[in-house]
Amino acid sequence: MKLARRVANIQPSPTLAITGKAKAMKAQGIDVVGFGAGEPDFDTPDHIKAVAKKALDDGYTKYTPVPGTPELKDAVIAKLKRDYGLEYARENIIVSVGAKHSIYNVAQAFFEEGDEVIIPAPYWVSYPDIVLLAGATPVIVDTKEKSGFKLSIEQLDKAITPRTKCVILNSPSNPTGAAYTGEELKAIADVIVRRDVTVLSDDIYEKLVYDGFRFVSIASFGEEIRKRTIVVNGLSKAYSMTGWRIGYVAAGKELVAAMTNIQSQSTSNPVSFCDKAAVEALNGPQDFLKGWVAEFDRRRRYIVDRLNKIPGVSCLLPQGAFYVFPNFSKAYGRKTPSGREIKGSSDLAAYFLEEYKVASVPGVAFGDDACQRLSYAMSMNNIEKGIERIEQAVKDLR
Numbered sequence: 001m002k003l004a005r006r007v008a009n010i011q012p013s014p015t016l017a018i019t020g021k022a023k024a025m026k027a028q029g030i031d032v033v034g035f036g037a038g039e040p041d042f043d044t045p046d047h048i049k050a051v052a053k054k055a056l057d058d059g060y061t062k063y064t065p066v067p068g069t070p071e072l073k074d075a076v077i078a079k080l081k082r083d084y085g086l087e088y089a090r091e092n093i094i095v096s097v098g099a100k101h102s103i104y105n106v107a108q109a110f111f112e113e114g115d116e117v118i119i120p121a122p123y124w125v126s127y128p129d130i131v132l133l134a135g136a137t138p139v140i141v142d143t144k145e146k147s148g149f150k151l152s153i154e155q156l157d158k159a160i161t162p163r164t165k166c167v168i169l170n171s172p173s174n175p176t177g178a179a180y181t182g183e184e185l186k187a188i189a190d191v192i193v194r195r196d197v198t199v200l201s202d203d204i205y206e207k208l209v210y211d212g213f214r215f216v217s218i219a220s221f222g223e224e225i226r227k228r229t230i231v232v233n234g235l236s237k238a239y240s241m242t243g244w245r246i247g248y249v250a251a252g253k254e255l256v257a258a259m260t261n262i263q264s265q266s267t268s269n270p271v272s273f274c275d276k277a278a279v280e281a282l283n284g285p286q287d288f289l290k291g292w293v294a295e296f297d298r299r300r301r302y303i304v305d306r307l308n309k310i311p312g313v314s315c316l317l318p319q320g321a322f323y324v325f326p327n328f329s330k331a332y333g334r335k336t337p338s339g340r341e342i343k344g345s346s347d348l349a350a351y352f353l354e355e356y357k358v359a360s361v362p363g364v365a366f367g368d369d370a371c372q373r374l375s376y377a378m379s380m381n382n383i384e385k386g387i388e389r390i391e392q393a394v395k396d397l398r
Contacts, residue, residue, distance in 0.1 A: 010129040014365040018349070022359035033386035034359040035374040038174065039242040040322065045288050048239060051280040055273035064269040067260045068095025068248070072275045075282040076248050083206075084217040086226065091253040094260055095275070097267050099204050099234030099247030104130050106200060106230055106249060109258035111136035115165035120151040121367030122325060124174045124202070136165065140367055145316060145327060149176040153187045157195070166198045166230075169218065172205040175366045175373040176325040177300075177318020179209060182216040189218050189225040200230045204247075205321040207238035207289055210297045213319050219250075227252060237321075238289065239281045246270055246278045296322050299376040299383055306387045307374075310394055322377040325363065329370035334397040342397065345369045356389040 022034040055061075067073070073093045080086040096102040103126070111117060111134035118139045119127050128138040141159045143149045156167065169188070172179040180188070192199050199218060206215045219229035234247030249259065269275075300317070303324055307315040312330035328348055335341050336355065342348050345362035349372060352358040363371030376383055 006133055006135075009132045013125055014361055018353075018359050018361050021353070025353075025357070030357060032353070032357045032359055033378075033382050033389065035376075035378070035386055036359045036361050037375050037377060038323075039377060040237065040240040040292065041377045041379065042240045042292055044240050044244070045281075045285075047284055048241070048277050048281050052273050052277040055276040060273050060276060062272060064272045064275060066264045066269050067256070068093065068270060069275050072279050075279045076250065079282045080217075080231070080250055084220045086217060086219055086231075086250070088250050089253075092250055092256055093248060094256045094263070095246065095248045095270050095278075096259075096263060097247070097270055098245040099202070099232055099236065100126060101245070101267070102232050102234065102247040102249045103127075103200070103202065104133070105259040105262055106232070106251075106255070107131060107134040107136070108262050109255055110134075110198075110230075111165060114163060116161060116163040117165060118156070118159050118167040119367075120155075120169070122149060122173070122175050122363065122371070123168070123367050124170055125365050127168055127170075137163075139164070142367070145314070145370075148316065149173065149178040149325070150180060150184065151188070153191050156188060156191050160191075160195045160197060164195070164197050166200055167192065168200045168202065170202040170204075172209060172215075172318070172320025174205065174321055175323050175361070175363070175371075176316070177321045177323050178316075179213060179215070179319040182214065185216055185218045186221050189221045192218075192228055193224045196228075198228050198230060199225075200232060203231060203233045204237050206233065208293060208296060208322060209320040210293065210300065211319070215320075230255065235278055235281050240292075241277070241281065244271070244274045244277060246274050296376065299378075299380060300324070302380065303374065303376050303383055303387060306384075306391070310391050313394065322375055324374050324376065325366075325368070325371045326374065327370045328372055328394070331394055331397055337396050337398070345372060348372065352390060352393055356393040358386050358389045358393070360390075 018036040022032045025032045073090045077088050107130045113135040115136040116139045117131045121140050121142050131138040201218050219226045231250040235241040304317050307326045315326035345364045349362040360372040
């Protein structure tokens with residue numbers, strides 16, 4: 001059987017692969033500390049689950065409109081108006097099976113062969129592959145630790161060519177936790193408008209920010225940038241609804257109509273009873289978030305402090321999300337106790353997992369081989385235990 005050529009261009013998600021391997025080891029009774037998961041460790045709030053249960057009991061289990069019910073679209077519209085003053089109609093909204101599916105649908109409807117899509121690195125692992133699957137070319141622009149892992153307007157302006165179709169912007173970022181200020185976003189928006197390209201704004205971590213940081217939507221800087229912005233968001237991170245698979249896009253009606261056609265021929269509608277829960281999530285009480293963010297903040301400060309105390313390791317304090325992206329490159333070239341040389345982030349991740357039972361995701365998967373991604377969406381006890389193991393692992397290198 002000869003597979004399609006497009007399959008050869010992509011790789012399986014390394015974050016899911018690492019998480020799966022760690023879970024398999026745990027199932028064998030091995031005490032693994034898993035820093036790989038990209039999901040909150042809190043349960044979905046009870047008031048959201050209650051609505052889903054009622055929907056099931058009421059028999060709300062049939063097909064619904066492909067792009068989401070009017071009720072759910074209205075909840076998305078109200079959220080964007082309430083939080084950022086953005087005005088959208090139902091024809092501008094499509095609900096899909098998670099934010100990843102939303103981005104995939106955008107790519108299938110908007111990108112094609114010959115297009116270039118600018119992706120700042122470090123990046124979420126799926127962006128380049130989603131672009132490749134649409135036949136377009138990912139253009140990776142490296143950002144550095146010394147610049148806070150943020151794209152400068154000079155870098156952006158230089159990267160744009162006549163073939164540039166879109167810029168993907170993720171703030172707060174997976175994997176670095178870096179977040180753009182309103183002033184920084186306004187400068188980027190000015191370049192986007194002046195060069196007449198589109199920006200895909202992945203806002204999935206918008207609610208998970210620290211130290212008084214204020215999230216700003218790039219679409220909020222006037223009509224010219226709003227019509228060039230594809231807003232992507234979902235319920236996975238802010239509401240701990242990763243398995244519910246509800247994501248959405250707010251964009252021009254032509255793009256949304258095209259995405260709806262694509263979705264009608266693939267997944268059809270999002271899960272019906274999850275629609276009801278999503279309406280409750282967006283319209284219902286939000287007070288639980290304050291406690292979640294406070295707990296994430298406590299873990300964030302601890303893990304950054306501990307990592308920076310390990311000789312040869314540096315780690316920026318993230319402004320959002322629930323990841324740190326420490327630099328371990330000074331460990332490269334050294335050897336493990338068994339004599340194996342650490343040549344890069346993949347070797348180091350394998351060493352951590354196989355010999356110290358700690359699962360991290362190698363930075364090379366995110367476009368930066370100097371680092372490892374560690375999630376602190378886990379208990380403080382496990383964070384403490386895991387960091388102690390990492391510290392010992394680094395010390396044991398020769």
